[in-house]
Amino acid sequence: MPTVIEVSQLKKAFGSNTVLKDVSVNVNDGEVMVVIGPSGSGKSTLLRCLNGLEEAQGGDIRIEGKSLMDKATKLTEIRTEVGMVFQQFNLFPHLTVLDNITLSPIKVRKQDPEKARAKAMELLRKVGLESKAQAFPPSLSGGQAQRVAIARALAMEPKIMLFDEPTSALDPEMVGEVLAVMKQLAAEGMTMVVVTHEMGFAREVADRVVFMEQGGIVEVGPPTVIFENPQQDRTRAFLSKVL
């Protein structure tokens, strides 16, 4: 399988605070990579570097061969290929659910508005929210909002989806509905990088699990190894606290 994301020797600091030190990892086409680790370990920062929301100071990130560090690479083009789902949903509150989803396909991809709306309705059916097309985001529950956010990202027909703790801001009873949509997406072969604290999801859906701590990758492996037979003491110590 071809590699679609290549991260090599990535360095990132906020002022004097080093957040990522020499992180290298690849993601293959169709792979689901789940990133776990304690808060402050740099996992969200790593994810945000992948679509250029954070600018790295050293190393390289290549998305389908195009380097994000190369000034000639257009970030806006990369971002149409890389969808992102945020912890706080970040739906646009002044637009209806339908307009949230069609905004970028129409304005950025220059799609025909009618086609964009048809596609949006199809996506809303997929996440089980077609009845909410004309609703405004503040009227949605957290779980509904996050499913709309996923549909919005998918409307751009990305090749890669990034999830930044997509269930961390949800009430417990709504976590399942969001994870179900993500599982379906994984089953359809979407390339996904997921930062999460949902160990059950990681164990069930991940092809590979990355454990990060203090800005570095401690261990990478299939979920069976990471969860049942971790090779590193630090991985074991972390998992003993969260499982």
Next chain:
Amino acid sequence: MTWMDFRFDIIIDYLPLILRGALYTIGISLGSILLGSILGLVISLGKMSRPWYFRWPASIYINFFRGTPLLVQIFLVHFCVVPILWGKSDPLVAAVAALSLNAAAYTAEIYRAGIMSIDRGQTEAAYSLGMTHAQAMRLVILPQAIRRMVPAFGNEFITLVKDSSLVAVIAAPEIMYWSKAMSAQYYRVWEPYLTAALIYFILTYLLGKLLSYMERKV
């Protein structure tokens, strides 16, 4: 003076002139609100941009126009700037120019506060969907920010209508100019200035009503 001495006749006498002055006040105010708001948007974008060569001029502009008296600015524009650029002096041009330049400094800060008040996540979501900075601003940030700016703009516009009375000093023929003329002609003070006050009050009251209607609309 007692109320018996109050001379309604001279008010009636001057009313056509003062009402025409009110039209000028409205015109000068609307023009300045419009131009000031447009220029203010440009300046606020300058102040929020990263390169110092946009940021510094915007900062200096805002500091200058907020830090010096409007009356001084009116004189500077009327006697120095307009004659150079226009070839002759023109009180109406100078009035609108001075008030616009002044209002731009205040509206720039209103835009900036409104834009900064929108959660960073909105911009990030827009970027993550492939939007350029300009698209994110136009399609996502400004529509939300404008709602929050309306009350502050309301204050600024009402202030501007009242401040427009200052341009009487450069003989722009608005309300205050004709009130002064009336005062000079009849050697009376209550009638002309109370009349002016009442007209300004009616104008700002109506503007306030209009603005609170708009606040409910957006």
